[in-house]
Amino acid sequence: MTIGSGIFTFLLFVFVAVGLAGWYGQRAFTEPGPLTTEKVVNIPRGAGVRDMAEILEREGVIQSWVLFVAGQKLARPDASLKAGEYVFKPGQSVASIIDTIASGKVVLHxxxxxxxxxxxxxxxxxxxxxxxxxxxxxxxxxxxxxxxYRIHRGxxxxxxxxxxADAQKKLLATIWAKRAPDVPLKSPQELVTLASIVEKETGKDDERPKVAAVFVNRLTKKMRLQSDPTIIYGIVGGRGSLGRPISRTDIATATAYNTYAIDGLPPGPICNPGKDALMAAANPPKTKDLFFVADGTGGHAFAETLADHNKNVARWRAIEQGAAPAQGGQPPAAPAATPPAAPGR
Known part of the structure; x- marks a missing residue:
């Protein structure tokens, strides 16, 4: 009788202790954590549950790694904790922290x-x-x-x-389907090639359509495009930058991309054009312009005739040299080194 009473008392004690431990554990698992300000913590690839817990304790996100591990094993056994960079809120509980890491909603940059x-x-x-x-x-x-683009660490x-690439393919298909019917381009690839030349010729949004129109007009008239950026790409390729001014020799040196030396478009794009350049090349405005040259303001002066273009070139050369136009408003003659038919000179 005494032995039975002792066993009963012991079991009762155990049940009470377990109950109290469970109650305390549940309370600690869901009560506010120690963080006082928002914090970003990176959980590296290959980290196990204990590794994660120790990182979080070290960063002050949780009070004890033991509670995190126990809570995950007992309360969230099915939670798949994912590596990544997470933001934790002030006072966030262990339970909420586990849910955050299991969600995979990492910080985006x-x-x-x-x-x-x-x-x-x-x-x-x-x-x-x-x-x-x-x-x-x-x-x-x-x-x-x-x-x-939005990216995440890792x-x-x-x-x-x-x-x-997926975004470009989708956009290109849409723009190609809505291109002007009289644009002299045979394929989406040719559209990208033309747009890439437009992109490299001007950085001004309002000029892309005008530049595109010049090149489309020249293609239609079977005139060479004579675009300086194609010279550069023919020499340096994907490196992109020549690192010096274009020389007479560069202009005269034939490459597969040098549109001073070849007819029509080069064999492929010379860069990755943006949406605006693609749209400009697909639907250029109706103009008669065949030439353009820098105007000294960061933009370009456009011309329909070679005579007007040569005047624009002369004005630009005067600006380059810091010289004023001759009296009577007549600009100095364009240097012989400048090919007069080049649209982008």
């Missing part, structure tokens, strides 16, 4: 790819971003859409490039 970069330059920009991982191959020129550079 932005990466902006400007219009007009070559694919090689795009890859270089992604390689300079230490949030991303992997070493990708350089995609085909003109297949990426310059835009601002995301692969290949994944970003694929997103850019």
């Amino acid at each position: 932005q990466v902006t790819i400007p219009e007009g970069l070559t694919s090689q330059q795009v890859v270089k920009r992604l390689m300079d971003n230490d949030l991303l991982t992997g070493t990708p191959a350089v995609p085909q020129e003109g297949t990426l859409l310059p835009e601002t 995301m692969t550079r290949d994944a970003v490039l694929q997103e850019m």
